[in-house]
Each structure stands twice: as structure tokens, then as C-alpha cells.
Amino acid sequence: MALSDRFILFLGISTVLATGASQGQDAPAVIDIGSAEAPIVSSTVVPIPMEIFCALDKFGSHDWGRMVDDRVVEAGPDRGHTALLFGLVISQGFVAVQAEDKQEVMRLGQSVQRLAKLLGVGDAVDGRLKIISESLRDGSWDAVKQEFDRTRQTVLDTMAGMRDRELTTLVALGGWLGGTEVVAEILSADYSAEASDLLNQTGLLGQLIADFQQLPESIRQAELFAEVGTTLAKCQTLMVADASGHISQLNVQEIHRAANALTEAIYSN
Amino acid sequence: MIDLEGPGAFTLRESWWHGQVQPGKAKLVQQQLFKQNSYLFWLAVPDPEAQVYLDLYDESGQIVETEKITYSEGKYVLSMLVQPQATGFYYIRIGLDKSAKSQQDWALIYAYK
Numbered sequence: 001m002a003l004s005d006r007f008i009l010f011l012g013i014s015t016v017l018a019t020g021a022s023q024g025q026d027a028p029a030v031i032d033i034g035s036a037e038a039p040i041v042s043s044t045v046v047p048i049p050m051e052i053f054c055a056l057d058k059f060g061s062h063d064w065g066r067m068v069d070d071r072v073v074e075a076g077p078d079r080g081h082t083a084l085l086f087g088l089v090i091s092q093g094f095v096a097v098q099a100e101d102k103q104e105v106m107r108l109g110q111s112v113q114r115l116a117k118l119l120g121v122g123d124a125v126d127g128r129l130k131i132i133s134e135s136l137r138d139g140s141w142d143a144v145k146q147e148f149d150r151t152r153q154t155v156l157d158t159m160a161g162m163r164d165r166e167l168t169t170l171v172a173l174g175g176w177l178g179g180t181e182v183v184a185e186i187l188s189a190d191y192s193a194e195a196s197d198l199l200n201q202t203g204l205l206g207q208l209i210a211d212f213q214q215l216p217e218s219i220r221q222a223e224l225f226a227e228v229g230t231t232l233a234k235c236q237t238l239m240v241a242d243a244s245g246h247i248s249q250l251n252v253q254e255i256h257r258a259a260n261a262l263t264e265a266i267y268s269n
Numbered sequence: 270m271i272d273l274e275g276p277g278a279f280t281l282r283e284s285w286w287h288g289q290v291q292p293g294k295a296k297l298v299q300q301q302l303f304k305q306n307s308y309l310f311w312l313a314v315p316d317p318e319a320q321v322y323l324d325l326y327d328e329s330g331q332i333v334e335t336e337k338i339t340y341s342e343g344k345y346v347l348s349m350l351v352q353p354q355a356t357g358f359y360y361i362r363i364g365l366d367k368s369a370k371s372q373q374d375w376a377l378i379y380a381y382k
Contacts, residue, residue, distance in 0.1 A: 027324040027362065029332050031297075038295040038362055045284040047301050051381050054280075055303035055356075145280065153283035197304055203328055203358020204301040245355055 044207050046172045048149055049094040049179025052198055056183060059195040064099035067182050068092075073111040075118050076269045080219050083159075083167040084228070084266050086115045087174020090152045095182055097145050102136050105144060109133065112151060119167065121158040125151050166219060169211045173228065174266070176208060180235070181263050184256035188249075196247040199255060205236040224269050231262040279309050279380035286377045290314075293367030295322070297360045298377060308351040309338075309380045312363050314373035320344035321375070322364035325351055333359065 031038060056062065069092050075082050089111050096104035109129050116125045128151040135143035152175065159168045180199070187196055209232050212220070219225050235258055238251045247255075272278040286298050302308060312323045321344065325333040338348035344366075353359070365373055 027322060027332060027364070031326055031330045031332075031360070031362065033297070033326070033328070033330050033360060038297045038364075040297045040299060040360075041286055041288055043286055045282075045286065045300060047303070048282070050280070051282075051306065052303055054381060055305040058305040142274075142278075142280070149280075149283045156284075197356045200356045201301060201358075203299070206358075207299060 044172065044211055046176050046204070046208070047179075048152065048175065049091045049182065050098070050145060050149070052179055052183055053094065053098050055198055056186065056195060059192055060190075062186055062190075064095060065101065067095050067186065068099050068101050068104050069095065070104070071267050073108075073115070073267070075115060076266075079119060079164075079167060080170055080222070081224060081266070081269055082115055082118050083170035084174040084177075084224075086112070086119060086155065087152075087171040087176075088178040088263060088266060089115060089174075090148060090171075091175045091178025091182070093148045094145070094179070097141060097148060100141055105132070105136060116155060119155070119159070119164075120162065121155050124154050124158040128154055166215045169215060173208060173212065173232075176204075177231075177259055177262060177266075181256065181259035184252055184259055188253045188256045191249040191252060193244075193246040196249075196252055197241060197245050199239050199247050199252060200241040200245070201239050202236055205232060205239060208232055209236065224265060227262055227265055231258050234258050273380065277382065279307070279382045281378065281380040285379075288375060289372055290363065290365045290375050291372050292365055292369040295362050295364035297326075297362055300359055300361060300379075302351065302353040302357065302359050304353050304356045306353070306381050308353070310349045310351065310361060310377060311346065311379070312349075312375060312377050313346040314365065314369075314375050315345070316369065316371070316373055317343045317345050319369040319373055320366035321347050322362070322366070323347045323349045324362045324364075325349065326360040326362060327355075328358050328360075330360075 073089055089108055093105060093108045096108055109132050113129055116122045128147055132144055132147045156168045156171060183198060212229060212232060220229060235255055238255050241247055273281055290296055310323060312321050314321055325335050327333055336350040340346050363375060363377060
């Protein structure tokens, strides 16, 4: 049984004893980040686009149907490129789910299956995609949303098991890029200072850049991947909030331009 | 508050963190959180006699107020409800009480809405 399933089982049978605002008995009010007292766990969990879409919708409704992307998905020259594209396609799947566009979810599901096969993890996702298809038939969008995340995680776990660590980094990067492109496009068209805060991701960018820099040099030096590195660095400088916690409209537009250019390069490579 | 199904439910993420922690020690997990969202984290270790701690810090290392949820089954599982006032990178501090008999495997999962 997967760990998350065991947690769900626990939650199903558990009894809440107490809730309340508090801090742990031994929790200091201030900690020194990076000190030996509490080492930082190295693994990166990148938020899925659905998390930021969920926050964005609380600032007002958005026309998600307009954001559905009908770009043709064609696998590129190598597995690294395919991994980036896989992450992008999964993020587009989340957009299609947000827009409740059944036809597009089906199309992207087929692309996910094709790319997963090319990455050598096709068998691992077949069952997931079947559930997506069944959930679509039932109109159960929550289940579709959950299965897209499970599909993504299944691919990452299977790759990690195959010691394809560099590919897991690229899948995560592709997913982050797809979500960022969409959010920056929405905010560019309908800027809100308060919502611009959602692009305040310099810490996450630092982690993504560190993961990217651990890729073999042979991958990082290829033209497309050099562009990935440049885009990440550019976004990190643009995602800095001002004193009021906002990111300027100009910076939001620049983030969109940078993310869009890289996305186009990945799709057309 | 901890519904994972139905309208207004939290959506459980499939990604998670895990590792080992010694009695009386702590570790930090980094995570990007978005303003307007609510997050629920669950930390657990296998020993039902052990006690775990779960706290949140911002990028400057200042503790952030959270709501804790405890369970009648024991203190080896603990939940933390977070409603970030600003989007940013946060540090989740997981700790094992010094009374624990041995090093513990730990797992941390989360959900959002």
C-alpha cells in the first residue's frame, strides 16, 4: 500500500483530539536556516500548477478555456527533451482540467501515454490514464485532477527507481514552466498587484536552479537546455517582490515572455 | 476540516518527503506556499509511543503561527494547518521528542485547498 494511501486510511479511522494555534514544545521562535541544528532535507517537491491555479481563482474568476493550449505534442530528439515536454504536457492537462475541457484532457492524456512510453515508463501510467478516462466519463473532475497528479508522481517514482534522476529534474522543471507561463499570461492580461504575489518564487527558483546545475554538463550545454538555465536565472531576478510584497506588471510581462519563449522552444525542438 | 472528498475538500498531493530523525533532533523541509491557499501537513513516525513536532518558519527563520491538530491515537502523528499571509518559500521543521526510544523513519505529506 502506498504511503499516501496508508495516511488516508489513518485519517479515515482517526479521531481528532484537539486543534488550536500553537507551536511545538521545543520550537524556537527564530531559527538559523542552514545551521547544523536542523539540517535541510534535500529533496525538492515542486508545487503542481493546480496549487497556484487554486490560489489564483480566489482573486477572481478567470477564463480557463482561453488558456487551453492546442499545441501539437511531438517528441523531440532525446529523452531529456521528452522529459521536459512530459512535464509541460502534464501542466497543460491541469489547465484543461481547470477549464473542464473533456476533449482536451483526452488528447493530452494520449500525449502523456505516448511520451511516457518513450521515457520507458509507459506501463506504469497505463492504469492511471484508464482511471482518468473513466472519471471523465463520469464527469468527476476532482478525480481527474487527482489522477493527473498521481500520473506525474508515478512517472517520477518510476524514473527514480530506474536511476534516471536527471529526467525527474527535467519533468519537474517542465511542469513548473507550464504553470508559470499560464499564470503569468493571466496576470499580464489582467494585472492585479495583490495576485502578482503568487509569482514570488525566488526561493523555489533557487532550488530548481540548484537541481538543474546538478544535471550532467553534457545535458546542460545542449542548446535547448542552456536556454532552460538562462530562463530560470532570468525568472529568479524577475520574481523578486517589492517592499509591498508585489511584483510589478512589467516584471510579470517579462516573466510571461521568458516562460513563453522557452515553452515554444521545447514544443518546436 | 480535514475532508479529502466533497465540496471544499483539501486535495492531497502525491509528492511527499521522508527520512530518518534521531530523538531530540529536528530537520527542515523547504516548500513554496501560495497566499490564499490553505495547506494541511501530516507528519508521522512508526513508534506509537513517540512524540513528533511540526512547526513552520518563513524565509528569514521567524516562526509562523499555525494550527495544530492532534489525534487520540497518539502523538506519533501530528497535523498542521497553514494559511500563509504571503506567497513564498517556507521551512517546515519536523522534530522528534528526546523521549523517543530510537531513531525514527518519518514521512510528511500535504494537501491544499
